[in-house]
Amino acid sequence: MERPRILVVGGGFAGVECARRLERKLAPAEAEIALVAPFSYELYLPLLPQVAAGVLTPQSVAVSLRRLLGRTRIIPGGAIGVDPKSKVCIIRKITDEVVNEHYDYIVLAPGSITRTFDIPGLVDHAIGVKTLAEAAYIRDHVITQLDLADAATDRDERISRLQFVVVGGGYAGTETAACLQRVTSSAVKRYPRINPNLIKWHLIDIAPKLMPELGDKLGTTALNVLRKRGVEVSLGVSVAEVSLDTVKLTDGRVLPCRTLIWTAGVAASPLIATLDSETVRGRLAVTAEMSVPGFDGVFALGDAAAVPDLATGDGAVCPPTAQHSQRQGKAVADNIIASLRGQALQPYFHKDLGLVVDLGGADAVSKPMGVELTGIAAQGVARGYHLMALRTNVARVRVMTNWLLNATAGDDFVRTSFQRGRPATLKDFEYTDAYLSKDQVRAHMAALTTKP
CATH class of the missing domain: 3.50.50.60 (FAD/NAD(P)-binding domain)
Structure with missing residues (x-):
């Protein structure tokens, strides 16, 4: 049988x-x-x-x-x-x-x-953080902007390359903004022609609160950590239009920007x-x-x-x-x-079992089993949870080794030119055009039954 x-x-x-x-x-x-x-x-x-x-x-x-x-x-x-x-x-x-x-x-x-919306220019210029290729591309892209800004002779170009917008105040967006802001603040020390004050990170979300699932106390703590680092958090605001070098917000602001990272849900x-x-x-x-x-x-x-x-x-x-x-x-x-x-x-x-949010370095907020934690204690819970959730010991060792190396040796900010000159839109990374429609499925199955 x-x-x-x-x-x-x-x-x-x-x-x-x-x-x-x-x-x-x-x-x-x-x-x-x-x-x-x-x-x-x-x-x-x-x-x-x-x-x-x-x-x-x-x-x-x-x-x-x-x-x-x-x-x-x-x-x-x-x-x-x-x-x-x-x-x-x-x-x-x-x-x-x-x-x-x-x-x-x-x-x-x-x-x-x-998840995207019918915003002019969004799918043509935004980058997601949903796939491994996107994450690797974002790192290359951010370092590329620093390299080009350092070499730029035009002030307007330099300003647009040094402004970064992350849309989505959930876990993915908050962690992405927090981690990448640490990258640029550390990397700028290697770029003597860049004024650190020109580097600006924006975190945008239409919701009135940051990560509301965490509760008011932890959400406010995360918000204060980001603002203390210089991240401009705008709540109750969304994106109205995107072009190659600008992002227009629903409150009327137009930000000179060549990096829009979109994490507004799935x-x-x-x-x-x-x-x-x-x-x-x-x-x-x-x-x-x-x-x-x-x-x-x-x-x-x-x-x-x-x-x-x-x-x-x-x-x-x-x-x-x-x-x-x-x-x-x-x-x-x-x-x-x-x-x-x-x-x-x-x-x-x-x-x-609760939620964990790693904000990079010693900063984190966690809520395991309803217990609210911040700082080092929250970071310990967050990283412990991730290690437990990884499915092999090899993966756990790799992650722990990476954390140790990054904490002790720092970063060389190497640009590998991943995807250089190729499209880097949401649909190119997530293959959203690959699926059949209901009618195409019916036609495919009908063709199968008529085959000799």
């Missing part, structure tokens, strides 16, 4: 945790496991701001799938469409070849993309739009067991699914965090195993 085929879509926290648990709990004879992912690593997203700042090397936050998984068949590519009725996932491999993967159970964990992967299924604010609606109603053998989780948050009891859905994604991956694996063995599925329940 042919073994049931389990296909996991996505190599992020949710997908990898699901595949790992399936490997551990299922005998090889019980099921065939495959995972489709465009990259050969699981990316530890919470540390991307430190990659952008050069505190960590890209390799240290990219954990090899081959190291994490043993017998899972890894398909190098991305799912671009799903037909749940035929139980077929359409995959575009990294060679651009389109293949059809049949499944009995599918786990949809394609993650999310950077949206579910466009893969979700290829299914004829109910969504909640763009995320796939699922049961508490993370199955998709109306589709046999389909589970969804992580950033792409609106998983009921039973721990709050207020009808909310789980926030798109690494903490929930990892635990949901394990829970979905257990439910697939239960389904294979004719057992009852269990609802997902997880109480949030």
Whole structure:
């Protein structure tokens, strides 16, 4: 008898945790496991701001799938469409070849993309912090601006190259602004022709408070840390228009600027739009067991699914965090195993363990299990949590070594010219144009059935 085929879509926290648990709990004879992912690593997203700042090397936050998984068949590519009725996932491999993967159970964990708005010039000029390539590019870009400003003979050009705007007052935006501001303040000592007072960092957010999830006290502490370092934080403000060398804000200000880093939230992967299924604010609606109603053998989780948050009891859905994604991956694996063995599925329940925000150096704010911490204590909790969340000892050693080297030896501010002369827009890094529409999925499946 042919073994049931389990296909996991996505190599992020949710997908990898699901595949790992399936490997551990299922005998090889019980099921065939495959995972489709465009990259050969699981990316530890919470540390991307430190990659952008050069505190960590890209390799240290990219954990090899081959190291994490043993017998899972890894398909190098991305799912671009799903037909749940035929139980077929359409995959575009990294060679651009389109293949059809049949499944009995599918786990949809394609993650999310950077959320954008209809702001003139935004997608043409903004850079995100969602992928490893983007983080590496941002570091190169910031150092490039310092190099060009140092060599510039025109004052207006120098000013525009030394102003940096980060949009998004959540964890990603706050950490990115905090870490990169430390880079430029340290690097300027190596640039004798640059006036340090010309370097300006702006953190913009439409919300009235910075990181409101942390509470007023910790949010205010983080705000004060940033302002003390010279970061201009503007709340209740957004971006109205972006050009090559200016950023216009909704309060009327026009900032001469050639660097706009956009971290204003995430949206579910466009893969979700290829299914004829109910969504909640763009995320796939699922049961508490993370199955998709109306589709046999389909589970969804992580950033792409609106998983009921039973721990709050207020009808909310789980926030798109690494903490929930990892635990949901394990829970979905257990439910697939239960389904294979004719057992009852269990609802997902997880109480949030707290939040950590690393502001660089000795500065941090953390709220583990509701306890509010700042300074060195918060930094210890933040870094301890990250080390615990990394999935291999090799990754932990790499990260600890990078932290030690950066703290003792500093940074050489080397520019590697990554992506020099090539597009560096949001869609180029996140491949948002790769997905099929619902009609294209139907046409693809119709073509399959008419083939001789």
